[in-house]
Amino acid sequence: GQNIDQPTEMTATEGAIVQINCTYQTSGFNGLFWYQQHAGEAPTFLSYNVLDGLEEKGRFSSFLSRSKGYSYLLLKELQMKDSASYLCAVYRAGSYQLTFGKGTKLSVIP
Amino acid sequence: GEEVAQTPKHLVRGEGQKAKLYCAPIKGHSYVFWYQQVLKNEFKFLISFQNENVFDETGMPKERFSAKCLPNSPCSLEIQATKLEDSAVYFCASSQSERTGQAGYTFGSGTRLTVV
Numbered sequence: 001g002q003n004i005d006q007p008t009e010m011t012a013t014e015g016a017i018v019q020i021n022c023t024y025q026t027s028g029f030n031g032l033f034w035y036q037q038h039a040g041e042a043p044t045f046l047s048y049n050v051l052d053g054l055e056e057k058g059r060f061s062s063f064l065s066r067s068k069g070y071s072y073l074l075l076k077e078l079q080m081k082d083s084a085s086y087l088c089a090v091y092r093a094g095s096y097q098l099t100f101g102k103g104t105k106l107s108v109i110p
Numbered sequence: 111g112e113e114v115a116q117t118p119k120h121l122v123r124g125e126g127q128k129a130k131l132y133c134a135p136i137k138g139h140s141y142v143f144w145y146q147q148v149l150k151n152e153f154k155f156l157i158s159f160q161n162e163n164v165f166d167e168t169g170m171p172k173e174r175f176s177a178k179c180l181p182n183s184p185c186s187l188e189i190q191a192t193k194l195e196d197s198a199v200y201f202c203a204s205s206q207s208e209r210t211g212q213a214g215y216t217f218g219s220g221t222r223l224t225v226v
Binding site for chain 2: 041043044076089096097100
């Protein structure tokens with residue numbers, strides 16, 4: 001089976017940096033996605049990591065350590081519009097489906 | 111088009127009634143996935159298609175749920191005899207290949223099903 005853990009909620013201040021962690025246990029790991037989901041809307045793709053290391057895309061970066069079963073999403077220069085749920089999802093080889101964590105609800109405060 | 115179109119946006123059904131949801135994937139995308147999102151953000155995989163063929167149906171409650179992707183028609187997800195616990199947002203996603211790579215899936219905006 002698969003087990004994906006991430007914090008339920010986080011709060012951070014506008015302009016600050018926040019790191020959202022995700023740990024996973026799975027067989028046949030083939031990549032990890034981060035999605036952003038605003039309330040009542042569809043998830044939107046943020047990043048995909050398949051190799052160890054840091055992927056940077058503007059204000060958002062994502063890190064993966066396959067040996068540790070660990071990833072994080074780093075959001076810099078937080079803006080109010082970054083208030084959303086952030087979903088970690090594991091892509092498992094052979095199944096072609098994503099298994100999602102329960103999401104981290106991020107609240108950005110002034 | 112460049113978006114995954116799901117209809118209807120909202121659907122209310124009495125317990126025991128049938129519900130049918132539709133999804134038009136992005137043109138050129140061969141793979142379609144259905145997910146169920148209940149409260150607390152829990153996503154559950156239901157079924158995937160490669161063109162009109164079922165690719166993976168390990169998540170489907172087969173006794174009441176069925177799905178199709180027919181040529182030249184939107185894909186559909188049908189729930190016979192809905193139950194209260196079927197209340198959820200049903201998301202459809204499409205991708206060019208089973209290896210989603212850098213693009214990830216593209217999700218539709220979802221259909222919110224409320225069973226009363």
